[in-house]
Amino acid sequence: MLKLFRYLSPYRWQVVFVLVFVFLQTLSDLYLPTLMSDIVDEGVLKQNTPYIWRVGAFMLLVAAGGGLCSVAASYLSAKSAAGFGRIVRSKVFSHVEHFSLHQFDRIGTSSLITRTTNDITQLQQVLIMMMRMMVMAPLMCIGGIIMAVSQDAKLSLVFIVVLPLLAFVIYAVMRKGIPLFKAMQKKIDKLNLVLREGLMGIRVIRSFDRTRHETERFEEANADLTDTAVRVNKLMAVMFPLMMLVMNLSIVAIVAIGAVRIGNNDLQVGSLMAFIQYAMQIMFSLMMGSMMFVMLPRASASAARIQEVLDMEGGTENHVREVRGTDGKPAAGNGTAAWPKTEGGKRGYVTFERVSFRYPGAEEAALSDISFEAGPGEVTAIIGGTGSGKSTLVSLIPRFYDVNEGRVLVDGIDVRDMEPERLRAKIGFVPQKAMLFTGTVADNIRYGKEDATDEEIRRAAEIAQAADFIAKMEQGYGSLIAQGGNNVSGGQKQRLSIARALVRKPEIYVFDDSFSALDFKTDAKLRAALKTETTEATVLIVAQRVSTVMDADRIIVLDEGRIAGIGKHAELMQTSEVYREIVFSQLSEEESA
Incomplete structure (x- = not known):
């Protein structure tokens, strides 16, 4: 959590002023019982009215000053915490934008949303409390003890029993509460996931009449979160009455012992009243501390989840690979503009050189030994059965993934050696x-x-x-x-x-099965219009329909991640068994001729 607080640096002066105002407010609160004691002992008991007016007016002034400090501290702490939340949200979002698709899959979209919203909100709330209560509580407790001892040292021995008892109650509750707070964040993730799937997939859910099933899933996740929240709140509901019971019993003991000491002329009435107020301040400061202990575990869990995202390095697909010269030293311009010019002034050329790619954790390669070239003015079509690797192949061009073996070249340069922005500016991708x-x-x-x-x-x-x-x-x-x-x-x-x-x-158009929802007439008109528009660009089309690829300058046939044939329609009808099977499954012999 402390790592994240570095984002408070733009508000460091506001935080300093919050601490100063809280300190002044605490001094005001600690001074007021002493003034009240003086009014009772020196004014009321001695019937000294001018003294009552004079000290009473000063007491009002001290109270007003404390109130103004409280308002200022509340305003500045809220402003600083909100600014901190804005900065962290921006940092998380901009960092996540550089994640690879593998990293998105690993954390999950629903969890990323929860971390960017709920978790950061938790941190904001705790930060406001920390800036005020974590300063006020120890000051109030220590100051209250000092002031109480100054009123009557012997009566202060009551705290030797009371304070350990209160500390034990807090410890016992927190020991059970901390694991539950950590579990709540994961259960919020689960609820968010179920809710998101239920809303985004509403058409599928209704079409398969699975509304009741999805409702049950949501109710299960919701009940799980609710049960945990109820258990936490039950613990809190037990803690505060217990603390109030200890406080009230302490006051009874103080009054009983104080009455005896007043009867023996060892203590004055005003001092007893002040002592009671200091006792309440001490115990309320412990209650404030316990509230912090309630919030801190949950905030700590949230901070760890946010830090986990920030600590993850962006996917290698979003960085320029370090290029080394023949001497083994990094080439000049690494990471910025290592390749200011394309090889030979090429524009729009795409080359695959013995490319192989495997998804992390997959048993088999999605692509193996893929080699081909595509240039401006040409239409290269990619066809194959379901799961043959068509979409994976074109995803390597804008570098959504990095190859495991071989190279993907754009304009004669390995895509791993190009700035991602510069590479993707060359490409018009239709997913x-x-x-x-x-x-x-x-x-x-x-x-x-x-x-x-x-x-x-x-x-x-x-x-x-x-x-x-x-x-x-x-x-x-x-x-x-x-x-x-x-x-x-x-x-x-x-x-x-x-x-x-x-x-x-762009220089390169990539259409990843982008005509599947079009009727044959619209498909034909669109391809005819594209032909005149893309005469100077490289066009790669992934398609399921044979009619979409028949007129292409080059057709690449994929089968289980390998090239089963390259050529024009007529050539492949003679040389590729896989292509013939696809054609005859869609067209008659007359149509395929």
Whole structure:
């Protein structure tokens, strides 16, 4: 937790002022019982009215000063904690953006959301309490004991019994409570996961009539979290009454012993009243300390979870590989601009050299010994059965994953030696699952090129065969897209995703099964429009339909992660058994000719 507090550095002066104001407020609270004792002993008992007015006015002034310090401390602590939360959230989010897909899978999206929201909120709340209570409680306790002893040293012996008893109660409750607080965060993760799946998969859930099953899953996770929370609250519910019982019994003992001492003229009434107040301050300070002990374990667990995310190094797919020269020393410019120029001025060339790739923990390689070249003005299609490695292959080009063996070259340079931003600026990638963002239609297309003009957006939409359905929408390009694009059809989502890549005008287009939701007519029109638009770019198309790839300049046939054939349609019909099987499963002999 202390590691995270370095993000408080922009607010260090505010924190210092919080501590100063809390210190002054504590001094005020400790001084007030002494003033009250003086009023009773010197003013009320001696009927000295001017003294009562004079000390009473000073007492009001001290109380007002303490109140102002309290307000100032509350304001500055809340402001500092909120600023700390904002900084940590930004750090976590920006750090997570550099994670590899493996790291996302390892931690889980639901857990990352919980850590960025709930866990950081826990830290904020504890930070506010720490800045106030962790300073006030020990000061109040130590100061109260000193002031109580100054009123009557013998009466203070009561604390020798009371304070250990209170400490034992706190320890006994915390010993059982700390593991429960740590468990709560994991159970919040689980609840978040079930809720997220239930909301995102609502169409599948309803179509398979699994609403009751998902409700039961949610109720189970919710009940599990609730049971833990109830157990924690029961412990807290036991602790505070026990502490109040000890406090009240202590007051009874103080009054009983104090009455005897007053009767023996060893103690004055005002001093006894002050002593009682100091006793209450001491015990309330212990209660404040116990509240910190309640919050700290949960905050500590949250801090550990946040730190775990921040300590994870970004995926190697987001860093430039260190390049070494023939002398074994790092080449100049590593990590910044190691390759200022492409090899031979190439633009849009993609080369796979004996590439093999295996997912972490997988028993078999997803790709083995893949080699081919694709250049500008060419359409390279990739086809194969389910699980043959088509999507994995094109994911290596923008470096979503790093190869285990071989090299993937773009413009003659290994993608591991290029700045990720520079590499991905060359690529217009349309994923297998079309993803739209909340905003307007124009915003979603402009996502591919931030400074795209309205004319460029319209042009991209026309090529992607999206202009017609956009024109029918109530506000055209200004129409709102719901979260995840749930207010447009699958085919419309795919066309908008394609338009987003087209507006970028990249050197390399990668279409990962991006035409699957289109009808044959729209598919044909889109491919015809793309052909005229991408004459100077390299196009790679992953497809399931033979009709989509038949006219490609190069067709790569994958079978179980290996190349089963490369060539044009007519060549492969003669040389590749795998390709023929795919073709005849979709087309008749006349159509495939």
